[in-house]
Amino acid sequence: MPDHAQYTPGPAYEAQIRKDTDRKDNKWTLILVRELRRHTPEKVWQALTDPAHVREWAPFVVDGNLGALGATVKLTWVGAPGAIDTTVTRVEFPRVLEYGDIRWELEAIDEGTRLTLWASIDRRFISMGAAGWHIALDVLDHLLGGTPIGRIVGGEGWQRLNAEYAEQFGIETPKLPPRTGQK
Secondary structure (H helix, E strand, O other): OOOHHHOOOOOOOOOEEEEOOOOOOOEEEEEEEEEEEOOOHHHHHHHHHOHHHHHHHOOEEEOOOOOOOOOEEEEEEOOOOOOEEEEEEEEEOOOEEEEOOEEEEEEEEOOEEEEEEEEEEEHHHHHHHHHHHHHHHHHHHHHHOOOOOOOOOOOHHHHHHHHHHHHHHOOOOOOOOOOOOOO
8 A cells, every 4th residue: 555654745836727708607727737757748648548547646536548539438536426427528649638627738848748737627626626636646746657656635735735726826715624534
């Protein structure tokens, strides 16, 4: 079993949020960019699409490969009561992957891959989403580097990042009631 005690997230990265004027719901787009050094776009792509890899780092599990255009997979967010049928709507190996409210862009750079996440999130929870994805991308980097630490959900690091991202976005820090039994 991985040891999460050795992991402490760094400070909030510069992130962006955008309100899509075309949308009638309360969702905004979160944009996070991470440079994954020493990891090729092909290697990162596999971690983004293969269900066994996704299970190790993402805040959800899927029952099928996310790299097949038109595929419908069951996506279950950690802590959610059930799965959501999610269709893969864009696959441009190894540059762009899109499904549900998530788009990944991969760009080869000298030292590896620049990974950009575009995620539509309810405005009330945008800093929470940024904190969660920040940690998930850290876990992904460890997995790709051969030192997997296992999926991490919540915790003190998440709470700190939630507050830091809320400050960065100029919003009040949202609060959730404590959850028990979460893994």
